[in-house]
Amino acid sequence: MQQLTAPPKKPSQSATEMVQVVLPNDANPLGFILGGTVMHLIDIAGAISCHRHTRSLLVTAAVDGLQFLHPIKVGDLIILKARVTAAWSTSLEVEVEVFSEEILTGERRMTSRAYLTFVAIDRDGRRLSIPPLLLESEEEKRRAAEADVRRAARLEARKALEAR
Numbered sequence: 001m002q003q004l005t006a007p008p009k010k011p012s013q014s015a016t017e018m019v020q021v022v023l024p025n026d027a028n029p030l031g032f033i034l035g036g037t038v039m040h041l042i043d044i045a046g047a048i049s050c051h052r053h054t055r056s057l058l059v060t061a062a063v064d065g066l067q068f069l070h071p072i073k074v075g076d077l078i079i080l081k082a083r084v085t086a087a088w089s090t091s092l093e094v095e096v097e098v099f100s101e102e103i104l105t106g107e108r109r110m111t112s113r114a115y116l117t118f119v120a121i122d123r124d125g126r127r128l129s130i131p132p133l134l135l136e137s138e139e140e141k142r143r144a145a146e147a148d149v150r151r152a153a154r155l156e157a158r159k160a161l162e163a164r
């Protein structure tokens with residue numbers, strides 16, 4: 001692993017918001033955005049936030065179970081808010097929340113929440129150490145503690161998958 005001595009960064013320094021309008025090309029025959037399109041946007045928003053934290057190349061290591069609570073229809077806005085919740089040695093977790101917003105009324109609903117893990121690598125695939133996450137508020141510390149629990153479950157799941 002390549003050691004970098006980068007200073008800690010606050011979650012707010014890498015927080016990312018993406019907004020786009022849902023177009024017919026993104027939708028199924030019911031006029032709702034495709035699940036795969038939402039997954040793609042989640043991956044992009046999460047990756048941008050993690051790139052801002054690490055300023056390195058990254059690969060997606062894991063995406064936790066994803067649910068779609070409400071459909072987002074053609075003409076609505078889709079809003080994705082990503083924030084880094086925890087940074088370990090070479091990997092970090094990002095939370096991405098997805099919202100729909102009706103253009104005419106402004107009504108906003110949360111439709112999904114996803115947790116993704118990215119690993120920092122160089123062009124030869126070597127792992128890179130990443131800046132620590134500076135946790136200041138009680139809320140940030142709680143999020144990071146929850147991320148530790150999810151990470152342990154992910155690594156167990158990976159071990160079980162590799163053993164099959």
Ligand SMILES: CC(C)(COP(=O)(O)OP(=O)(O)OC[C@H]1O[C@@H](n2cnc3c(N)ncnc32)[C@H](O)[C@@H]1OP(=O)(O)O)[C@@H](O)C(=O)NCCC(=O)NCCS
Pocket residue numbers: 058059060061062088089090091092117119127151154155158
């Ligand atoms: C993700 C990947 C780099 C992990 O490689 P590995 O050799 O198993 O993992 P390493 O032992 O090098 O661990 C690197 C870090 O990833 C973490 N990690 C690995 N697999 C993980 C998983 N499934 N979930 C969460 N974290 C994981 C490790 O805990 C470690 O974190 P740390 O350094 O912060 O403690 C490797 O499996 C890979 O390249 N996968 C394909 C990635 C890809 O193509 N993604 C889609 C396109 S970008």
